[in-house]
Amino acid sequence: MRGPKVIVVGGGTMGSATAWALAARGAEVTVLERFSHVHEYGSHSGYTRIIRESYHEGAGYVPLVRRADALWRALGEKAGETLLVRTGMVEFGPEDDPDYQGAIAACVSAGVEHELMDAAAARRRFPIAVPAGWTACFTPSGGYLRVGPCLEALKREAMSLGAAWRTGARVREVALGERPRVLLDDGALLPADQVVVTAGAYLPGLLPGFMPGKLKVLRRVLAWTRPDPAEIDRLAAMPVWASFGPAGFVYGFPYGHEGVTGFKLACHVPPPEVGAAEAGVDPERVDRAIHPADLAPLAAFLAEYLPAGRGEFVHATVCLYTCTPSTDFVIDHVPGDRRAWVAGGFSGHGFKFAPAIGELVADAVLTGAAPEALRAFARARHAG
Numbered sequence: 001m002r003g004p005k006v007i008v009v010g011g012g013t014m015g016s017a018t019a020w021a022l023a024a025r026g027a028e029v030t031v032l033e034r035f036s037h038v039h040e041y042g043s044h045s046g047y048t049r050i051i052r053e054s055y056h057e058g059a060g061y062v063p064l065v066r067r068a069d070a071l072w073r074a075l076g077e078k079a080g081e082t083l084l085v086r087t088g089m090v091e092f093g094p095e096d097d098p099d100y101q102g103a104i105a106a107c108v109s110a111g112v113e114h115e116l117m118d119a120a121a122a123r124r125r126f127p128i129a130v131p132a133g134w135t136a137c138f139t140p141s142g143g144y145l146r147v148g149p150c151l152e153a154l155k156r157e158a159m160s161l162g163a164a165w166r167t168g169a170r171v172r173e174v175a176l177g178e179r180p181r182v183l184l185d186d187g188a189l190l191p192a193d194q195v196v197v198t199a200g201a202y203l204p205g206l207l208p209g210f211m212p213g214k215l216k217v218l219r220r221v222l223a224w225t226r227p228d229p230a231e232i233d234r235l236a237a238m239p240v241w242a243s244f245g246p247a248g249f250v251y252g253f254p255y256g257h258e259g260v261t262g263f264k265l266a267c268h269v270p271p272p273e274v275g276a277a278e279a280g281v282d283p284e285r286v287d288r289a290i291h292p293a294d295l296a297p298l299a300a301f302l303a304e305y306l307p308a309g310r311g312e313f314v315h316a317t318v319c320l321y322t323c324t325p326s327t328d329f330v331i332d333h334v335p336g337d338r339r340a341w342v343a344g345g346f347s348g349h350g351f352k353f354a355p356a357i358g359e360l361v362a363d364a365v366l367t368g369a370a371p372e373a374l375r376a377f378a379r380a381r382h383a384g
């Protein structure tokens with residue numbers, strides 16, 4: 001006999017992982033996804049995501065990274081496919097940058113293997129023009145996840161455990177009366193015992209009362225250059241990388257062929273003067289065109305810090321962050337109703353955690369109580 005009937009609203013990153021974990025625990029799962037499985041209109045576009053233990057956002061995230069890392073590897077083994085590519089990660093920045101210091105502090109306090117080097121040593125080892133006086137920190141456990149294969153593996157596993165998946169099914173409303181029900185755009189009303197909302201950037205529109213005024217959706221641009229062919233071998237041998245400093249938090253991947261052939265980079269957090277003026281966007285109306293002003297800061301970054309990566313931009317795409325004020329996630333039940341749970345506000349750093357979040361959310365849904373590891377993401381933590 002199957003367990004409770006659970007509807008997952010949003011079959012993207014966290015919805016796929018939660019459906020997999022719920023199905024593994026015996027729930028009767030239906031996933032409703034408004035677009036296709038893996039698409040460009042949410043927060044998982046762009047083919048690759050960094051996984052790292054040097055967690056400047058807080059050492060408290062490191063156990064969750066480790067759990068997710070193990071789960072991604074197990075899923076990859078089962079799928080017979082590489083989901084996680086272990087390249088190592090190099091971060092560099094000025095000694096007095098608090099986030100860079102936070103990354104090093106997380107390594108120290110959580111026992112993450114890391115290697116600190118001065119600018120000259122970093123320049124010898126990587127094709128990065130680390131400025132004199134800065135340092136670099138290399139963590140061998142860093143790498144990247146292959147988005148499409150990761151999400152396909154989660155979906156395949158979930159379906160093999162009995163989950164049903166509907167794409168092109170947009171949820172208009174989640175109604176929590178005597179029995180939770182989900183209203184679709186076509187007028188169908190689907191009953192369930194429990195509902196999980198993992199709607200990403202569309203969460204504030206779907207459940208405006210969950211975190212009123214607290215979730216900000218931001219537009220981000222990912223771009224790929226075509227570097228000088230003479231530089232390609234060096235760029236392909238790079239670890240994933242990130243820079244802290246006056247250009248903000250800029251990061252990238254080795255030269256490769258994941259989705260697009262090229263050298264991929266993006267800005268995660270712009271410099272404070274730019275970030276302070278940044279307005280939230282409506283995901284239904286966001287400007288998806290790429291403008292010269294989107295690419296100019298990335299070109300300037302390459303010219304200054306990574307000249308080997310310079311070249312014509314061959315591709316760029318828009319992706320959406322859903323940010324909480326602290327950038328910590330928000331995972332909790334709907335106020336006053338433990339039959340409906342929400343996992344959102346992944347603030348541009350959630351992908352790596354997906355299977356670990358999925359199993360925690362599944363436990364919360366099926367027991368009615370958030371496991372200890374989710375307490376840090378309670379709605380109340382974002383009050384004030």
Ligand SMILES: Cc1cc2nc3c(=O)[nH]c(=O)nc-3n(C[C@H](O)[C@H](O)[C@H](O)COP(=O)(O)OP(=O)(O)OC[C@H]3O[C@@H](n4cnc5c(N)ncnc54)[C@H](O)[C@@H]3O)c2cc1C
Pocket residue numbers: 009010011012013014015032033034035041042043044045046048049050051169170171172198199200201202203206220221222266319320321343344345346347348349350351352353
């Ligand atoms: C440019 C960029 C770079 C990033 N880099 C990294 C990185 O290097 N490392 C990392 O760990 N994280 C990274 N992230 C963050 C990570 O990708 C996100 O935190 C994660 O994908 C969020 O997952 P989600 O399930 O909340 O959103 P999504 O994956 O977007 O899933 C939400 C799903 O809900 C669906 N949906 C919404 N509303 C409805 C509705 N009404 N009915 C039905 N379906 C609905 C959407 O179509 C979507 O498929 C990055 C994000 C971006 C944008």
